[in-house]
Amino acid sequence: MxxxxxxxxxxxxxxxxxxxxxxxxxxxxxxxxxxxxxxxxxxxxxxxxxxxxxxxxxxxxxxxxxxxxxxxxxxxxxxxxxxxxxxxxxxxxxxxxxSMDKPVRVKVPVHITGAAPIGVKRDKGVMQQPMRELHIECLPNVIPDQIDVDASALEINQGIHVRDIRVAEGIKVLDDPDGMVVNVAVPISEEKLTAMLTSEAAPAAAAPEPERAAEEPAAPTPANPSEPPK
Missing domain, CATH: 2.40.240.10 (Ribosomal Protein L25; Chain P)
Structure with a gap:
């Protein structure tokens, strides 16, 4: 556009x-x-x-x-x-x-398409999207508005990496091929979530006050330092 x-x-x-x-x-x-x-x-x-x-x-x-x-x-x-x-x-x-005849490098948003992933609908998993944009190189006239990624087939513990994404001819993705774009994670039970929140909210136990070292009594000062000891 x-x-x-x-x-x-x-x-x-x-x-x-x-x-x-x-x-x-x-x-x-x-x-x-x-x-x-x-x-x-x-x-x-x-x-x-x-x-x-x-x-x-x-x-x-x-x-x-x-x-x-x-x-x-x-x-x-x-x-x-x-x-x-x-x-x-x-x-x-x-x-x-x-320049319309020279490639440029830009960041393009990632748009998740399709129905909710299988792992979310069937197994109550949680969809996560660590990467919300991709860094690409292409000619100015072929810069896409967005890059569509279909995550509907993902099950729990499955994901789509940068290397799995198909882009139009003339577009090169510059991000790490092993980068995770979207995945479905194991759900957290309400009991575990409550325990985690309770643990974070609980005040940290007060650290015990370190024992103070016993003070040594100061050496007595003679009444007349110049007077020799008797």
């Missing part, structure tokens, strides 16, 4: 400049690629609208850059987004300029 938005060149960098840009209702950003980096600023609503879509983190962005003698057109993908940890608002965006 391809999106379109505008950017404006900015000349100042640093935390102070970034705060000023945000106060003006824009987002500071950097466009990397082709051996250079360009300081730009973006409309937060436009970026937010891209990110909320299913393909927002992987889709191509047709970027019109204003501020030079004439507007420039660039094609980019979102490389990184920094969010405010409290408010969740966008603080900064890194974009990567791409």
């Amino acid at each position: 391809e999106f379109a938005t505008e950017a404006t060149i900015r000349t100042q960098s640093g935390k102070g400049a970034a705060r000023q840009i945000r106060r003006q209702g824009q987002i500071p950003a950097v466009l990397y690629g082709q051996g250079t980096s360009r300081l730009i600023q973006l409309d937060p609503k436009a970026i937010q609208n891209i990110l909320v879509t299913q393909a927002g983190s992987t889709g191509l962005i047709s970027l019109t850059i204003q501020g030079d003698e004439q507007a420039q057109q660039r094609t980019a993908v979102i490389q990184d987004v920094q969010l405010d940890p409290l408010e969740g608002s966008i603080l900064h965006v890194d974009l990567l300029e791409v």
Whole structure:
């Protein structure tokens, strides 16, 4: 999927400049690629609208850059987004300029498809998904919105590794082939879960106070140190 938005060149960098840009209702950003980096600023609503879509983190962005003698057109993908940890608002965006005839490396979300795994429906197992995205390399025009993984046939203690995933021609998965993407684990009984929670909630036993060493009495001081002993 391809999106379109505008950017404006900015000349100042640093935390102070970034705060000023945000106060003006824009987002500071950097466009990397082709051996250079360009300081730009973006409309937060436009970026937010891209990110909320299913393909927002992987889709191509047709970027019109204003501020030079004439507007420039660039094609980019979102490389990184920094969010405010409290408010969740966008603080900064890194974009990567791409060339349509050169492979790029991006992270694509993993989407579990199909019915609930057999081990979950029949044996009350627990489905776990350790990997929620895969790192891939491909040409920009074949970047998938997501990678579908069918886990419906999994039984307890079975899983799907990176090496088991089939992707379209021209896409190379860069993650460790032995990495576990999704699996079905043995269920935990209510009694065991209660015992675990109770154990964690119980206050740790107070450590015994170490015994204090007996103090040796101080040597008596003679009344007149200069007087010889009698």
